[in-house]
Amino acid sequence: MKRTLVVTNDFPPRTGGIQSFVHGLVSRLPPDSVVVYAPDWPGCADFDLRQPYPVVRHPTSLMLPTPAVARRAAGLIAEFGCDTVVFGAAAPLGLLAPRVRAAGADRVVMVTHGHEAAWAGFPAGRRLLARIGAHADVVTYLGEYTRRRLAGAIPEGRLVRLAPGVDTAVFHPGADGARVRAVLGLGERPVVVCLSRLVPRKGQDTLLRAWPAVLRDVPRAVLLIVGGGPYRRKLERLARPLGGSVRMTGPVPEAELPGHLAAGDVFAMPCRTRLGGADVEGLGIVYLEASASGLPVVAGASGGAPDAVRHGETGLVVDGRSPREVAAALSGLLRDPVRARAMGERGREWVAREWSWDLVASRFAGLLEPA
Known part of the structure; x- marks a missing residue:
């Protein structure tokens, strides 16, 4: 079976919109098809036990595109037989894309949010996003605003819309x-x-x-x-x-x-x-x-x-x-x-x-x- 490694700084139990978005994406994949690599966070041990897929925690609360993180991601690709890597936020961890490809990833998908759109407004940020996007098969955007911002750094052919979903059974007018x-x-x-x-x-x-x-x-x-x-x-x-x-x-x-x-x-x-x-x-x-x-x-x-x-x-x-x-x-x-x-x-x-x-x-x- 094809397996996907999700490398992300943004994952519960840390709270926030990006965390909920990434968790929502992962939770709707077949449990035996995904592995998550995320930072340590208070309460993560109990949270991870409740997930039907493996969650591997980095020892610190922040992951940067360092050799240590690259080695751990490469090791997880080999250990779990992953052929696809998803970066839960393209910047900055997407800079690891060449390393994960060398480790055996055939496909790289990068998810973007508001901060990447903000980076695209500055020359240094656009150059960094261009480096990241050069090694991606797909870079997602939230909506028309973020698409326009990213288009100056990411080739249009790689940009695909992917916005968060809403559970209307949870959020509804009679919800308590x-x-x-x-x-x-x-x-x-x-x-x-x-x-x-x-x-x-x-x-x-x-x-x-x-x-x-x-x-x-x-x-x-x-x-x-x-x-x-x-x-x-x-x-x-x-x-x-x-x-x-x-x-x-x-x-x-x-x-x-x-x-x-x-x-x-x-x-x-x-x-x-x-x-x-x-x-x-x-x-x-x-x-x-x-x-x-x-x-x-x-x-x-x-x-x-x-x-x-x-x-x-x-x-x-x-x-x-x-x-x-x-x-x-x-x-x-x-x-x-x-x-x-x-x-x-x-x-x-x-x-x-x-x-x-x-x-x-x-x-x-x-x-x-x-x-």
């Missing part, structure tokens, strides 16, 4: 939202929910700066911010003057994320591009999860985020740097629940039709086969 509302004491108040890591790019600070204007239009509204991260203290300072109209839950278990989304009436994450293009949103899978949950979404116009929203149909794309524009979008949806529900219904239909994991898994399996 009533219980979350009861636990948080939200009652029947209108709720805008933002679920994401608390980092500057995601735009939670813009939401907080926009919130007084929203309250003038919808006085009973609540802003529910779900997630943890290094920006939390600053956001808590911004939220303090807003009193009980803002709830910050901190991190919540993965199993409770669908319920927190379903507790909202509108989803908002007004992301923005930062650091001269070095910090950019690749796609924003959470927008699609919110759509699957039946919510209209308000997304920032950063990078590939607009690829996850049909502006005016499933939600609104706004300038994530403008509290005034964000407030107008939120107030408009909260004051017109019929329009908001219609957007949410169209969003769920769109995700079920075009973003299902079955479709993504079929595409991924096809990429592992020789052309």
Whole structure:
């Protein structure tokens, strides 16, 4: 049987969008056809025991394209008889492609995310991506934005779209939202929910700066911010003057994320591009999860985020740097629940039709086969 080695820095139990994407891809392959090589992470021993395929851990929490990592990957190719190698993120581990080919890999597939698109905006980054792509059979991209960015470094013939999938059986309008509302004491108040890591790019600070204007239009509204991260203290300072109209839950278990989304009436994450293009949103899978949950979404116009929203149909794309524009979008949806529900219904239909994991898994399996 053909076997695939997945070499990735991004894998659970470490949390994040890329980790969920790579794990979702791996989990939909036949268990005896895949081996994962990933870094050590707290809790990985218990997690790995629950997986039906082998997971080999590097002794540190980060893997770089060093001789030691190359030797270990080559050893796994020989030990498990792997003929295909997938790099869970093309940069930087894709630099190992010549070594894995020399070790016996006939096919190399590289998955890209937002950071590769950001690298492509700088001359040194484009040169590095060109080196990586020169040794790949396939380089995937998330959407039209990332395709355009990568096209300057990767030959068009090697670029193939592969975006994350959404499990609409997990993310759906009835996913325990009533219980979350009861636990948080939200009652029947209108709720805008933002679920994401608390980092500057995601735009939670813009939401907080926009919130007084929203309250003038919808006085009973609540802003529910779900997630943890290094920006939390600053956001808590911004939220303090807003009193009980803002709830910050901190991190919540993965199993409770669908319920927190379903507790909202509108989803908002007004992301923005930062650091001269070095910090950019690749796609924003959470927008699609919110759509699957039946919510209209308000997304920032950063990078590939607009690829996850049909502006005016499933939600609104706004300038994530403008509290005034964000407030107008939120107030408009909260004051017109019929329009908001219609957007949410169209969003769920769109995700079920075009973003299902079955479709993504079929595409991924096809990429592992020789052309």
